[in-house]
Amino acid sequence: MAIERSRMDDPPPAVDADERAELxxxxxxxxxxxxxxxxxxxxxxxxxxxxxxxxKRTR
Structure with missing residues (x-):
């Protein structure tokens, strides 16, 4: 859990224009x-x- 938390605290990596468009x-x-x-x-x-x-109606 501590590893996951530290990953969430890290700034997101930069994405290029193609990746941004795909996202x-x-x-x-x-x-x-x-x-x-x-x-x-x-x-x-x-x-x-x-x-x-x-x-219900057919019964």
């Missing part, structure tokens, strides 16, 4: 994937609830 692209991709995941979670919950209601 920005990856951050945008992560944000988009998180939005997709959240949408799919909501869609799955919606269809599960709808399916549950249909099962």
């Amino acid at each position: 920005e692209r990856l951050r945008r991709e992560v944000a988009e994937l998180r939005m997709d995941r959240d949408f799919l979670k909501k869609a799955a919950a919606f269809f599960a609830a709808e399916n549950s209601q249909q099962n």
Whole structure:
């Protein structure tokens, strides 16, 4: 743990323009994937609830 803490305290290494551009692209991709995941979670919950209601009606 002390090693991890010391690494976090060290200043980040300098990144060149290509690395910075890739980092920005990856951050945008992560944000988009998180939005997709959240949408799919909501869609799955919606269809599960709808399916549950249909099962109750057919009994």
